[in-house]
Amino acid sequence: MEVKIERENGVVTARLIGRLDTPASQEVAPQIDGLAADAAGTIILDCTELSYISSSGLRIFLSLRKAAAEKGGKVIVRNISNEIRSVFMMTGFLNLFEIQ
Amino acid sequence: MKFLKSIKPLLLVIVAALTLEATALVQMYFSQKGIREEASMRAESQLEATRNKILIIIDQAEAAVRNSQWIAQWCLDVPDSMERVCQRIVSDNPVIVGSTMAMVPGYLPKRRLFSPYVYRDENEELVCRSLATEEYDYPSQEWFVKPMELGAGYWSEPYIDEGGGEMLMTTYSLPIYDKKGKIAGILTGDVSLEWLKELIGSIKVYPHAFCLLDSREGNSMVGIPPEATGIEEEVFVYDATVDRTGWKISIVIPASDMFDVLRSTGFIVMILQILGLVMIILMLRSYIKGQKRYSALDQKRKLVEGELHIATGIQMSMVPKTFPPFPERSDLDMAATIVPAKEVGGDLYDFFIRDEKLFFCVGDVSGKGVPAALVMAVTRTTFRNLSASTDSPGRIVRSMNDSLSSMNENNMFVTLFCGVLDLQGGLLRYCNAGHNPPLILTGSINILPVVPNLPLGIMPGMDFQEQEVELSFDDAIFLYTDGLTEAENIAHEQFGEQRMVDALHGRKSAADHLESIKGRVAEFVGEAPQSDDLTMLFIHYLPSARHLVLKNDISQITLLQTFVGEAVKASKLDGLLAPGLNLALEEAVTNVINYAYPEGVEGSVELDAEVGEDALVFTVTDSGKEFDPTARPEVDINEGVEQRKIGGLGIHLVRNIMDEVSYERRDGKNILKLTKKY
Numbered sequence: 003m004e005v006k007i008e009r010e011n012g013v014v015t016a017r018l019i020g021r022l023d024t025p026a027s028q029e030v031a032p033q034i035d036g037l038a039a040d041a042a043g044t045i046i047l048d049c050t051e052l053s054y055i056s057s058s059g060l061r062i063f064l065s066l067r068k069a070a071a072e073k074g075g076k077v078i079v080r081n082i083s084n085e086i087r088s089v090f091m092m093t094g095f096l097n098l099f100e101i102q
Numbered sequence: 103m104k105f106l107k108s109i110k111p112l113l114l115v116i117v118a119a120l121t122l123e124a125t126a127l128v129q130m131y132f133s134q135k136g137i138r139e140e141a142s143m144r145a146e147s148q149l150e151a152t153r154n155k156i157l158i159i160i161d162q163a164e165a166a167v168r169n170s171q172w173i174a175q176w177c178l179d180v181p182d183s184m185e186r187v188c189q190r191i192v193s194d195n196p197v198i199v200g201s202t203m204a205m206v207p208g209y210l211p212k213r214r215l216f217s218p219y220v221y222r223d224e225n226e227e228l229v230c231r232s233l234a235t236e237e238y239d240y241p242s243q244e245w246f247v248k249p250m251e252l253g254a255g256y257w258s259e260p261y262i263d264e265g266g267g268e269m270l271m272t273t274y275s276l277p278i279y280d281k282k283g284k285i286a287g288i289l290t291g292d293v294s295l296e297w298l299k300e301l302i303g304s305i306k307v308y309p310h311a312f313c314l315l316d317s318r319e320g321n322s323m324v325g326i327p328p329e330a331t332g333i334e335e336e337v338f339v340y341d342a343t344v345d346r347t348g349w350k351i352s353i354v355i356p357a358s359d360m361f362d363v364l365r366s367t368g369f370i371v372m373i374l375q376i377l378g379l380v381m382i383i384l385m386l387r388s389y390i391k392g393q394k395r396y397s398a399l400d401q402k403r404k405l406v407e408g409e410l411h412i413a414t415g416i417q418m419s420m421v422p423k424t425f426p427p428f429p430e431r432s433d434l435d436m437a438a439t440i441v442p443a444k445e446v447g448g449d450l451y452d453f454f455i456r457d458e459k460l461f462f463c464v465g466d467v468s469g470k471g472v473p474a475a476l477v478m479a480v481t482r483t484t485f486r487n488l489s490a491s492t493d494s495p496g497r498i499v500r501s502m503n504d505s506l507s508s509m510n511e512n513n514m515f516v517t518l519f520c521g522v523l524d525l526q527g528g529l530l531r532y533c534n535a536g537h538n539p540p541l542i543l544t545g546s547i548n549i550l551p552v553v554p555n556l557p558l559g560i561m562p563g564m565d566f567q568e569q570e571v572e573l574s575f576d577d578a579i580f581l582y583t584d585g586l587t588e589a590e591n592i593a594h595e596q597f598g599e600q601r602m603v604d605a606l607h608g609r610k611s612a613a614d615h616l617e618s619i620k621g622r623v624a625e626f627v628g629e630a631p632q633s634d635d636l637t638m639l640f641i642h643y644l645p646s647a648r649h650l651v652l653k654n655d656i657s658q659i660t661l662l663q664t665f666v667g668e669a670v671k672a673s674k675l676d677g678l679l680a681p682g683l684n685l686a687l688e689e690a691v692t693n694v695i696n697y698a699y700p701e702g703v704e705g706s707v708e709l710d711a712e713v714g715e716d717a718l719v720f721t722v723t724d725s726g727k728e729f730d731p732t733a734r735p736e737v738d739i740n741e742g743v744e745q746r747k748i749g750g751l752g753i754h755l756v757r758n759i760m761d762e763v764s765y766e767r768r769d770g771k772n773i774l775k776l777t778k779k780y
Contacts, residue, residue, distance in 0.1 A: 024659045024692045054681060056688050057751040064748055071743040085681050092758040093751055094739025 005033045014040045019051040022059035034062050038069035041077075045070065050081040055089055067098055078102055118382050122375045125480050130368065132505040133487040134361065138338075140491040141360050144307045145340035145353045152313075152351055154702050155301060156344050159197055159293065164255065164346075166195040167276050167291040174203055174278045174289045181210055185230055188220040191291055192228055199271070200292035202233055203278070206250070207241050209286050215240065221292070246288050249275040253285065257347040260295055260323050270295040270323065272347070299324045302351070308359040318348030330354065371483055378416060378479070385412050413446035413475035417635075420482045421451055425613060428455065433525055435642040437612035441585075441620065442635050448474030448516075449583050449635035450482050454489075458525050461489045461498075464581040464639050465518035465537065468557075477514050481506065481558070485520070495520040495533040496568030499558070503535065507562040515559040519552075519581055527661060528573040528645060533566050538587070542571065543578040547603050550579070575668045578642040580606060580615075585636035589623050592630045597623055612640040648672070648711035654695045654704065654724075662687050662709075666720075669711035673718040674780045683720075683778060686759040689752035690722045690731070690774055698726020698772060717761070722774040729772055731756070732765045 003026035006017040014037060020026065037045055045066065063079070070077045079099045082090065090096045170191050177183045188201040200221030207214050215234035223229050233240045240246055249256040258273040273292050280286040298315060302324045305313040312327045333356060341352040417440065427436055438451050448467030453460060463485050467474045481502070488501045499520050506516060519540060521532040532550075536557035542550045553567045573579075582602070589597040605619045616638050623636065650665045652658040666684040670677060691707055699705035708723040736757075737750040757763055762777035 023688060025656050028656060054685070056685055056692070057755055058692070060751055061748050064746060067743055068746070088682070089685065089755065092739075092755060093737075094741075097740070098743055098746065 003030055005030045007033070007037070009040075013044045013046060015046040015048055017048045017051065021054040022052060022062075023054060023056050024058045027056065027058035027062055031062055034066060037066060040075070041066065041069035042073040042075045044076055044078065046078045046080055048080045049083070049086060052086060053083065055086050057093075060089070060093060060095065063095070064098070076100060114386065115379065115383055119379055121476075122378060126368075126371055126375065128508055129371070129480070129484055129487060129505055132484075132501055132508075133491075136488050136497070136501045137360055137491045139497075141307070141338060141355055142340060145338075145355065146342075148305055148307055148353060149340060149342040149351055151704060152301065152305060153342050153344050156298070156347075156349070156351075158700055158703065159297075160257075160344070160347060162195065162197045163274050163291050163293045166191055166198050167201075167274055167289055168255075170289065171276060171278065174287070175280070177203075178278070178280055178286050181205070181213075181216060185218040185220060187289075188218060189228055189230070192220050192222060195291070197293055198291040199269075199294045201290055203287055203289050204233065204240050204246055205287040206285060245273040245275045245290060249277050249288055250285060253277055259319050259321070260317050263292075270298070295323065303327070305353065307353060308355050308362075310359045311353060311355040314352045314354065316350045316352070323349065371487075374419075374479070374483065377419065378476075381412055381415055413472045414442050416472070416475040416479050417442060417446055417448070417450070420479050422453060427453070431455075433643070433645045434460065435612045435644060436640065437616045438637075438639040439616050439620070440635055440637045441632070443470075443585070443632045445470045446472075446475050447585065447635035448478040449585065449637040450478045451581070451637055451639045452482050452485055453639070454486075455525070456490070457493070459493055460523040460525055460641070461493075461521075462523070462581075462639065462641065463518055463520040464540075464583065464637060465516050465558075466583045466585075466635075466637070467514060467516045469514045473514065477506075477516065477559075481516050481518070489522075493522050493531075494568060495522050495531050496566055498522075499533040499535050499555075499566045500564070503558045503560075503564055503566065504562045506559040507564075515557040517557045521579070523573065523641070523643065525643075525645065526649070526651065528575075528577075528643060528664065529570060530573050530579070531568055531570045533568045535566055538582065538584055540579050540581040541603070541606065543580065543606065544574070547606055572664070573643045574664050575643070575645055575671070578612075578640065581639040581641075583635065583637040585632075585634040586619070586623065586638060588634065589627050589636065590630055590633065591627050597626055601626065612642050615640050648713065650709040652691065652707045652709065654699050654707060654726075656692070656695055658695075658707075659688055659691060662691065665709060665711070669713065669718060669720070673713045675718055675778065679778070682759045683718075686756045686776060687720060687722070689756050690720075690776060693729070693731050693752060694722065694724045694726065694772070697729050698724045700727075717777050717779045719778075720776040722772075722776070724772050725770060726772060728767050730765045730767070731774065732763055 003020040003022060006019065008015045016034060016037060047063065067077050077099055080102045082101065170187055174184070174187050177187055184203040188203055191201040192198050200219060202217050202219040204217035210216055217233035217240050218230055219233045220228055220230045245258040248258070255274065255276045258275065260270055260272045263269045263271045271292050271294055273290050275288045275290045277285045278287050278289050302313045302315050310329055312329045314326065315323045317323050336357040338355045338357065338360065339352055341350055343350050421440060422438070425437055428434055436453070438453070440449055440451065447470050449465070451464045453462035465481055467477045467481065484502050484505050485498065488498045492498060499518065502518070517537040518535045519532065519537040521530055523530045534552040535555050539552040540550045542548050550571065551569070553569060555566045556564060587597055587599055587602060601622065602619070605622050606615060610618065619638065645668070648669055650661065652661060663684055666687055667680050670680040670683060687709070694707045705724065705726055710721040712719045712721070731753045734750060734753050737747060737754050756776065760776045761779045762775070764775045766773045
């Protein structure tokens with residue numbers, strides 16, 4: 003699992019690459035949680051190369067979303083696979099995030 | 103001259119016998135060293151686990167007393183409420199069986215001695231009585247005196263509580279200071295140590311090993327086990343001290359227990375040596391007879407041929423030759439072969455199963471003829487001896503190198519690939535000592551990445567790096583010696599790697615694969631003589647068992663993917679469902695890992711997949727504390743961002759993905775059944 007963070011014109015894009023299972027979530031949580039500092043602006047979670055997500059990964063997404071709600075920014079989830087879309091549907095995450 | 107001629111064979115036999123004996127001695131030495139290291143590792147890890155288990159109880163008891171410190175302080179002005187404090191300590195903390203608040207004599211103006219004692223009686227009911235009696239005289243008891251002197255918390259020397267049914271107990275005492283900073287009294291918690299007997303009794307690293315537990319003062323706390331009496335041999339003792347209480351745990355292993363494996367293999371080595379000697383004698387006899395019958399030229403030819411026979415005989419007597427080797431196992435299809443060259447090249451292979459692990463090796467001794475065959479025999483025996491006591495291929499190879507280097511007068515070396523395949527989980531650990539890298543067949547055929555390392559026998563004390571790869575259902579490993587790739591035809595062209603890879607394409611049994619390669623090599627080589635041994639080992643991994651045991655460690659989650667994938671493949675479910683089912687299983691297992699066992703306690707999670715007629719059923723079992731994930735409240739997925747709770751998503755996903763989820767607590771185990779219908 004790898005997270006690549008890029009900043010451009012005030013927009014933060016985090017590319018999530020690989021499987022975000024429980025061990026991987028523990029590994030990358032500090033990196034994604036760190037984005038809460040940018041939560042006043044726009045954060046894009048690019049999931050083009052994300053193949054799997056478990057509840058511990060969803061939890062990281064949700065904390066970031068809560069930080070954005072508090073600071074008035076937004077979190078965009080981009081390019082989720084059908085697999086992950088169904089997990090988002092089951093958990094009501096489709097309504098919580100702007101999905102592109 | 104005649105005398106010399108007749109004495110020469112005798113000399114040869116003596117020299118051969120001495121060489122074999124010396125080899126055996128060196129081998130025994132290194133095997134013993136390996137076994138001692140292994141025993142020390144086993145004992146240390148048991149000691150560490152036991153110490154942690156004890157510390158968990160000790161910590162709980164200390165915390166229970168410390169947490170009541172402030173309220174005891176507050177009660178100094180209302181002594182009659184102290185009984186309530188002690189009552190709460192006992193009722194809220196199952197590890198504590200009794201508690202008292204004993205006042206410093208004369209601290210209370212009206213009562214010189216004051217100590218209400220609350221304890222749990224045999225009916226589990228709380229009873230209170232006073233310890234302030236003349237006979238008992240609590241101010242002179244150790245649990246009172248020591249913490250007064252230290253001014254800090256203290257664990258008493260364990261004692262037998264005669265009042266409470268002869269139970270082994272210890273007391274944690276904590277001084278309670280008043281507002282002026284003076285000690286006003288001692289607050290205590292009594293902990294029963296009956297569970298220690300069971301814990302210590304259950305430690306069994308070797309059949310006759312036993313465990314002792316001594317207090318700080320050196321008194322035996324759990325008694326001396328019957329095994330300990332009458333031991334007259336050498337023993338090895340490993341010990342560890344438990345912090346704060348000062349208890350000492352010792353594991354005692356009789357030397358005979360530790361070296362038991364070695365004794366049995368030592369016997370096999372001896373038999374093999376005798377066989378070797380007998381063969382040499384037989385060959386020499388036929389040579390001497392031959393001297394009488396044949397002309398000088400014939401004699402020479404016979405001698406060479408005799409030697410060739412000896413070498414081939416030694417080589418072939420050392421390798422497993424029954425195929426299929428494990429007919430009772432459906433998870434393994436294996437085949438191996440050696441095609442010896444006319445002048446033996448000292449190739450070898452070996453394999454066996456121990457503790458659900460397949461140990462195997464393929465090697466090639468530099469040099470040819472009887473000397474190479476002898477080194478080959480030694481290498482194979484050393485492999486067997488060393489792998490009896492460890493399952494780390496890195497350690498096996500390191501010890502083999504030490505053993506082979508120290509008796510390497512002929513400067514012969516051995517290239518070797520050694521692997522240990524965990525048949526339950528599919529993890530292949532391996533170590534390569536200068537051998538050709540094997541091929542790994544996983545749908546496509548690739549070279550297994552190996553650190554080259556040096557061959558064995560060059561220098562003792564060398565380090566050999568261990569590597570690992572995860573094998574999945576239907577993966578295979580193909581090992582070979584350079585006799586295959588370097589087989590030459592009359593035009594001196596080599597068979598080469600490409601022809602080898604081409605020959606391995608297609609679905610065949612392990613034995614058919616090897617036959618087909620042999621056929622292709624024979625066709626390629628044609629009339630050219632075979633210059634080197636050709637050895638191949640093919641291992642096809644076909645785990646059929648739908649059973650997986652995970653440790654309570656989050657990193658183990660990654661093993662689920664293969665397990666679930668294979669179960670889905672074997673069922674009538676669509677393969678596209680595998681990631682979803684993997685997610686459900688991951689959530690269920692993560693729950694167990696996070697909640698079932700206390701921090702720092704080692705435990706396991708067992709998974710079973712049952713491929714039924716109309717459903718695939720997964721069972722998740724653990725022996726942790728009672729935990730019913732289905733009893734957790736359902737999360738509301740329609741809540742907005744602010745109200746949305748962070749937790750509870752795991753079980754929600756499990757419920758949504760599976761068709762049925764049921765929980766049961768049986769025989770001290772949590773059993774969660776997850777059903778997906780076809």
